[in-house]
Amino acid sequence: MRFVPALIFSLLISPLAAQEPDAQELVRLAMEHWRGLTSYSDMTMTIHRPDWERSMTMRSWSKGEKLSLVRVVEPKKDAGNGTLLNDNNMWTYTPKINRIIKVPSSMMSQSWMGSDFSNKDISKSTDIIDQYDHELTLREERNGHVFYTITSVPHEDAAVVWGKEVLTVRDDYVLIGQQFWDQDGEMVKSLETLEVEEMGGRAVAKVMRMGKVNTPGEWTQITSNTIEFDLELPENLFTLSNLRNPRQ
Amino acid sequence: MTLNLRMAWRNLWRHKRRTWLTATAMIFSNVLLVFMISLQLGSYDMMINNTLQAFSGHLQVQRTGYNENPKLRTSMESIQPLADQLRQALPQARVTARAEGFVLASSEQRSFGIQVIGVQPEYEAGVSTIPGLVRQGRYLQDSNASEIVIGAVTAKNLKIDTGDELTLLGSGRDGSFAAGVLTVVGIFESGNQAMDRSFAEIPLGYFQDMFTMDGHGHSIAIALDSLDQISTAHAVAESVIAGNDQLSVLDWNALHPGLKQAIQADFSSAWFMYGVLIILVAFSVLNTQLMSVLERTREFGVITALGIKPRKLASLVMLETALMAMIGLIIGVFLGWLVALYFNTAGFSYPGMEEMMERFNLPGAMYPAVSVFSMMLGPSVVFLFCMLASIYPALRLLRLQPVEAMRAV
Numbered sequence: 037m038r039f040v041p042a043l044i045f046s047l048l049i050s051p052l053a054a055q056e057p058d059a060q061e062l063v064r065l066a067m068e069h070w071r072g073l074t075s076y077s078d079m080t081m082t083i084h085r086p087d088w089e090r091s092m093t094m095r096s097w098s099k100g101e102k103l104s105l106v107r108v109v110e111p112k113k114d115a116g117n118g119t120l121l122n123d124n125n126m127w128t129y130t131p132k133i134n135r136i137i138k139v140p141s142s143m144m145s146q147s148w149m150g151s152d153f154s155n156k157d158i159s160k161s162t163d164i165i166d167q168y169d170h171e172l173t174l175r176e177e178r179n180g181h182v183f184y185t186i187t188s189v190p191h192e193d194a195a196v197v198w199g200k201e202v203l204t205v206r207d208d209y210v211l212i213g214q215q216f217w218d219q220d221g222e223m224v225k226s227l228e229t230l231e232v233e234e235m236g237g238r239a240v241a242k243v244m245r246m247g248k249v250n251t252p253g254e255w256t257q258i259t260s261n262t263i264e265f266d267l268e269l270p271e272n273l274f275t276l277s278n279l280r281n282p283r284q
Numbered sequence: 285m286t287l288n289l290r291m292a293w294r295n296l297w298r299h300k301r302r303t304w305l306t307a308t309a310m311i312f313s314n315v316l317l318v319f320m321i322s323l324q325l326g327s328y329d330m331m332i333n334n335t336l337q338a339f340s341g342h343l344q345v346q347r348t349g350y351n352e353n354p355k356l357r358t359s360m361e362s363i364q365p366l367a368d369q370l371r372q373a374l375p376q377a378r379v380t381a382r383a384e385g386f387v388l389a390s391s392e393q394r395s396f397g398i399q400v401i402g403v404q405p406e407y408e409a410g411v412s413t414i415p416g417l418v419r420q421g422r423y424l425q426d427s428n429a430s431e432i433v434i435g436a437v438t439a440k441n442l443k444i445d446t447g448d449e450l451t452l453l454g455s456g457r458d459g460s461f462a463a464g465v466l467t468v469v470g471i472f473e474s475g476n477q478a479m480d481r482s483f484a485e486i487p488l489g490y491f492q493d494m495f496t497m498d499g500h501g502h503s504i505a506i507a508l509d510s511l512d513q514i515s516t517a518h519a520v521a522e523s524v525i526a527g528n529d530q531l532s533v534l535d536w537n538a539l540h541p542g543l544k545q546a547i548q549a550d551f552s553s554a555w556f557m558y559g560v561l562i563i564l565v566a567f568s569v570l571n572t573q574l575m576s577v578l579e580r581t582r583e584f585g586v587i588t589a590l591g592i593k594p595r596k597l598a599s600l601v602m603l604e605t606a607l608m609a610m611i612g613l614i615i616g617v618f619l620g621w622l623v624a625l626y627f628n629t630a631g632f633s634y635p636g637m638e639e640m641m642e643r644f645n646l647p648g649a650m651y652p653a654v655s656v657f658s659m660m661l662g663p664s665v666v667f668l669f670c671m672l673a674s675i676y677p678a679l680r681l682l683r684l685q686p687v688e689a690m691r692a693v
Contacts, residue, residue: 083459087357090459117461128453130463135451140395143388150455 059170059186062205067101067165069209069238072265074099079260083151086253092149103274106158107282108149119148119158120279126155129279136276145197152225152246152256156197164201167194173202182207198224206232208239223249236263288596292603299576306572307612310666313565314616315623317558317662322624322652323632324554328547329511329653332536334646338476340539341380341411341505342514343521345370348532350502351539356385356457356495360531363501364488366524367404370504373524374517377508378410383491383501387454387462389434389484391442398438400452400484402491402501411507413646414472414485421446421470428489433470435480444468452486456496464494475644558662562669570673573605577677584681585689598678605674612670613663621659624652 075098082091093110107118116131126139144156167190174185186203190196199219204212214227231243240263247255272278296303336342344351345366350358360366367381383402388395405424409415414433415423424431432450434442444450448468456462466486474480492499508517518533525531537544577584584597631649638648652658 085357088459111460114461130453130461132461133451133453133463133465135390135463135465137388137390137395137451137453139388140397143395143397146386146388146397147455149461150459 059172077263310612311616314663315620318620322658325653341507343506345504359500380407387452391444402488417472418470432466434484436473437481566669566673573677581692589686609670
């Protein structure tokens with residue numbers, strides 16, 4: 037009768053499990069929800085500083101967890117600049133000099149396109165799923181939604197700069213917030229969702245803002261104007277030649 | 285008093301040879317101290333000058349706060365006209381305007397993050413040693429050409445040579461993409477690893493164009509001929525920028541906060557060695573004076589019996605030491621001054637030093653600093669310690685018993 041203890045154990049555990057979804061699963065679903073199988077979006081990035089502000093309009097495509105392409109549309113001066121990501125490799129293209137440059141790993145912590153996002157933030161967004169241990173630390177109900185707060189600590193051997201990350205996910209898997217803490221237990225920067233809207237057939241974070249904790253007057257805001265999910269994307273979209281000579 | 289002085293002087297020459305031997309020890313240590321300290325102070329001046337000549341200059345005009353937190357946007361407008369103004373106000377100084385940015389530099393094969401400096405090619409050589417350190421190719425010439433001079437380590441890392449193309453990618457002042465393709469015209473080798481690895485210079489005009497600087501720049505470096513001119517030049521530079529409260533003038537101490545501390549640390553550690561020398565001299569004085577007191581026990585006994593107070597005898601012994609130390613001081617400082625003066629004009633260098641300094645585009649000799657401070661510092665300490673050494677023999681006299689003393693052999 038070896039299964040009896042297991043049975044009792046599962047009976048004990050199951051009511052709890054039904055109420056509180058697995059933290060690991062929540063994070064994975066939130067990331068999938070955000071990217072879809074494939075996605076296309078038209079967005080505006082605003083970089084704010086105490087003495088100036090600047091906006092760029094960009095288009096971005098993604099496929100699965102590994103591939104994404106971002107291209108600047110406005111302002112005219114910067115139109116055509118693009119970034120291609122394949123896994124952890126990053127290339128950037130500048131029409132002014134007509135060159136594709138591979139971004140070396142030593143530059144990954146530098147800012148991406150002058151924003152408060154680092155190259156790493158842009159490229160390693162899905163690392164959190166498999167490089168971290170997740171724990172559900174808070175469950176709240178607000179405005180008819182349940183909000184889960186998950187504390188994620190990187191694995192001992194993970195190549196990650198953060199000491200921990202704290203994610204807030206709504207019950208429809210919209211990522212509401214993400215905090216980046218350093219290894220001394222200080223919060224360094226945080227990403228907040230300011231507006232959630234129904235777009236492309238699901239509720240998504242329409243306005244997100246990234247800001248560092250010790251410079252409150254400096255932030256970068258990304259507003260998605262349109263999002264489409266699970267659309268048909270051509271095979272050659274995520275290639276270096278397409279980065280240089282856009283076909284869409 | 286004059287009687288005391290005359291007695292002390294005569295007592296001193298009762299043992300001519302012994303007095304001269306002790307005085308010679310003092311003279312020797314004084315000459316050594318004068319030479320060493322003036323050389324040391326001279327080498328600090330050289331160290332400061334060499335550090336400042338490498339790149340930063342003696343003074344810099346910057347937007348306030350740039351030094352602590354260098355950001356592309358913490359810039360000052362119309363930098364070239366301002367540099368011209370400073371050039372006119374300071375005819376004896378060399379002035380150059382600069383702008384600094386961080387870029388991703390990539391060759392055909394590799395990419396690295398480097399610091400890129402926009403310089404005025406016609407003025408940069410007066411302030412920085414880098415133009416003179418170009419080992420391969422040439423330095424920049426035209427203020428708007430798409431040319432770049434890079435460090436030897438950067439060149440090796442990027443696997444490029446003169447004549448090759450280098451692509452720079454960064455963010456402009458307005459946040460736009462800054463990009464440029466430049467030709468490597470020269471490769472410099474400064475011997476400073478940090479500079480050779482992550483430092484490149486391009487013409488200021490090209491820099492301003494590429495980074496959309498709109499006439500802005502980050503610093504105006506001012507180089508002077510000697511450290512003594514700093515305070516006057518500082519005041520003149522302040523008066524030139526007086527109308528603009530966004531700017532400030534920084535001196536070398538603000539630009540290199542570690543330099544002064546390094547010098548202080550070195551100077552205090554040198555005093556360990558000087559201390560040993562001074563204590564040895566003090567002990568030889570103690571020995572001489574103690575001996576001269578002991579051998580005169582009978583004599584002192586007779587004098588006290590005649591009614592002279594032991595306190596007076598003690599001060600006599602102190603006076604003898606003071607006279608002897610004075611001889612050592614005067615002759616020592618004079619000879620030390622001669623030696624320092626000679627090297628002050630001829631320059632002091634050891635074999636191989638000239639070749640070594642040549643590689644860093646720096647002068648090949650050290651020049652001792654001849655000043656009242658550098659001349660008198662060591663000998664005054666020697667004098668003080670000799671006086672301290674004579675206290676014990678003098679104190680012995682206070683306990684002198686006339687009858688016993690007269691019986692002493």
